[in-house]
Amino acid sequence: MNIPMYIVDAFTDRPFAGNPAAVCLLPQPARDEWMQRVAAEMNLSETAFLVPHEGGYRLRWFTPKAEVDLCGHATLASAHVLWERGEHRRDEAIAFFTNSGVLTAVNNDGWIRLDFPNEAPMLDESPPAVLTDALAVKPLFIGRNRFDYLVEVDSERIVHELQPDFHLLQQVDALGVIVTSRSMTEGVDFVSRAFFPTIGVPEDPVTGSAHCCLGPYWADKLGKTTLVGYQASARGGIVRVTMAGERVHLEGKAVTVLKGELAEEAYVWL
Structure with missing residues (x-):
């Protein structure tokens, strides 16, 4: 079993700027404790975990210390990875099922547009x-x-x-x-x-x-x-x-800076 891992710089069009997010593509749901350990190992502000789901993907986000209910840059990074891998055509919208409801991503002339909730103060x-x-x-x-x-x-x-x-x-x-x-x-x-x-x-x-x-x-x-x-x-x-x-559309660009996969020793605890 291979578990692909990516690091993507989000909200930027050049490497080593914007906000780096790790993206982990899982074949099936993983234990919360395991995802938290992976996020701590990545030590980035968020690691996104994607699992195929009817109509799209189940998406969860973890910081090095805790799960969060809403994250923009790691969602943008996830859409970027899925399009880059050819999992979806670039003219196809991607649906993410999250703790904050269904979030969608579309390709808008090279910018990734996210449909997120309005969280006015x-x-x-x-x-x-x-x-x-x-x-x-x-x-x-x-x-x-x-x-x-x-x-x-x-x-x-x-x-x-x-x-x-x-x-x-x-x-x-x-x-x-x-x-x-x-x-x-x-x-x-x-x-x-x-x-x-x-x-x-x-x-x-x-x-x-x-x-x-x-x-x-x-x-x-x-x-x-x-x-x-x-x-x-x-x-x-x-x-x-x-x-x-009641929605806010966020747009940004993204750049992949690292591609790899988890070692067997890491996912044996999945």
């Missing part, structure tokens, strides 16, 4: 003090959705120069914290950074799921339905966002 009028202490910035807005806090700050420079206190940030009762501002760069509407220390990812390079929150927030503020976001991590990446009612 709601204003938090009493945010925890540990959140603002951890960021040490003056917020213009603090809100949250079912996953994360969203914090708007006054300038792109503040986003770039931000140095959170991760010890304090781990005490925030949320999956992650997204910090954002309007962009001053032509062709880019907003910039962001995203931090998930509670699940073993101090800073995520480019976060698709965060744009399910950022997209509706900035669409409402800027009066636009199509936007471009830049995630200002060290690796950096571009996410195109289109609002579609």
Whole structure:
């Protein structure tokens, strides 16, 4: 039995940028403990596990420490691998059955378009003090959705120069914290950074799921339905966002940087 493994840089068109995800193609469901061990071994922000399912694929995502219910870049990486391997024609949509419902991927003239849920933030009028202490910035807005806090700050420079206190940030009762501002760069509407220390990812390079929150927030503020976001991590990446009612369409590119398979000693515990 061969178990193919890939590492794909997502939300970028060049290697060693964007957000790397591992993609594991399984012939059948695996034990949760085994998938968690593989994700810890890969030590990337997420590892995607795909199993053939009627009408598409069952898809689950694990960080090095925990399973998560929504992940954009590893979904984009999974679609890229399936098309690259010839498992689907590039003009075919791919359906992924996940803990956040059915997510689809289509090829849009070289960009991979994901159909994800709208996770707009709601204003938090009493945010925890540990959140603002951890960021040490003056917020213009603090809100949250079912996953994360969203914090708007006054300038792109503040986003770039931000140095959170991760010890304090781990005490925030949320999956992650997204910090954002309007962009001053032509062709880019907003910039962001995203931090998930509670699940073993101090800073995520480019976060698709965060744009399910950022997209509706900035669409409402800027009066636009199509936007471009830049995630200002060290690796950096571009996410195109289109609002579609209760859904958000995320678009990005991807590049394969590693192909291989798990050794027999690794999958004997499957």
